Amino acid sequence: MDKENAKFVLQSFRPDGADTQDLDLAEALQLATEDRELGEWLVRERAFDAEFAEALARVDLPEGLRESVLLAMVQGGGDYPRIDMAEEGKWITEFAGIEVPDGLRERVLTAMEQSAKVHKPNFGWKRFGIPLAAAAGIALAFVAMLDKTDVSVQVATNDQRVQVEAVAAGFVRTFESPIFSLDKMSGDMPKLVSYLRAKSLPCGKGYLPPGLKSCKGLGCRELVIDGIKGSLICFDDKDGTIHLVIFRKADIEGKLPRISNPEIKQSGDWARASWEKDDYVFTMMSLRDKSKFEGFF
Numbered sequence: 001m002d003k004e005n006a007k008f009v010l011q012s013f014r015p016d017g018a019d020t021q022d023l024d025l026a027e028a029l030q031l032a033t034e035d036r037e038l039g040e041w042l043v044r045e046r047a048f049d050a051e052f053a054e055a056l057a058r059v060d061l062p063e064g065l066r067e068s069v070l071l072a073m074v075q076g077g078g079d080y081p082r083i084d085m086a087e088e089g090k091w092i093t094e095f096a097g098i099e100v101p102d103g104l105r106e107r108v109l110t111a112m113e114q115s116a117k118v119h120k121p122n123f124g125w126k127r128f129g130i131p132l133a134a135a136a137g138i139a140l141a142f143v144a145m146l147d148k149t150d151v152s153v154q155v156a157t158n159d160q161r162v163q164v165e166a167v168a169a170g171f172v173r174t175f176e177s178p179i180f181s182l183d184k185m186s187g188d189m190p191k192l193v194s195y196l197r198a199k200s201l202p203c204g205k206g207y208l209p210p211g212l213k214s215c216k217g218l219g220c221r222e223l224v225i226d227g228i229k230g231s232l233i234c235f236d237d238k239d240g241t242i243h244l245v246i247f248r249k250a251d252i253e254g255k256l257p258r259i260s261n262p263e264i265k266q267s268g269d270w271a272r273a274s275w276e277k278d279d280y281v282f283t284m285m286s287l288r289d290k291s292k293f294e295g296f297f
Contacts, residue, residue: 170225182219211296
């Protein structure tokens with residue numbers, strides 16, 4: 001299996017682990033652990049899917065949308081545009097002149113084989129995300145049907161800055177990936193900081209919460225969210241691992257409070273604390289109740 005075939009297989013991977021027994025997927029995942037470029041691609045792919053799904057999950061459906069769609073279907077046309085047969089004929093003529101790319105048949109057959117192996121999941125899309133193509137279709141449907149939809153969530157900005165929510169979602173998706181690992185393992189914080197600096201990654205100048213300074217380091221790695229590079233440093237705490245994500249302030253959208261009064265939130269099982277200091281933005285996350293985070297500051 002080469003990298004292109006591996007990418008094709010990994011794009012159908014489901015985050016709940018339902019596909020872990022698939023031999024093709026196992027081979028693709030093995031290749032991703034051996035090939036750094038492919039591994040980073042997979043992390044970015046899953047992070048983007050998570051951000052997109054989270055954005056869609058926060059869109060409020062208009063009241064009566066389901067009834068309106070069903071009514072339009074029952075009416076058998078209504079305001080739907082009629083098919084222009086002459087225009088259809090032009091399209092058919094144009095498509096008939098398209099030359100089929102080499103290998104297309106093989107790729108379609110491969111896709112059919114992969115689809116046959118995928119069973120319909122029994123969980124909601126709001127929790128685990130939805131396939132990117134389906135998500136894009138839903139998004140386009142919203143744009144077409146709603147003239148004044150107020151969507152405050154932005155998946156990616158024109159100036160390549162990301163929101164703190166996207167950073168948190170991207171970290172969780174990276175952490176939950178079956179190929180997650182730390183680039184540098186050490187309990188010595190100076191060694192971890194030196195490693196990150198050597199890779200030109202943000203280190204935060206040692207601006208840590210007072211309660212975190214007593215925790216032993218576990219390791220660190222590069223963290224890529226929406227194409228922007230940041231740092232992840234993991235600490236060992238009596239209540240579980242603490243993950244500190246550091247990005248340059250210029251890469252993060254919006255303004256956050258200072259370290260003395262951080263923004264603390266709960267997202268499912270994850271507690272999150274965010275703050276900024278000089279040129280850096282910090283996001284501290286752990287699987288615990290947010291009330292246990294307050295003591296760190």
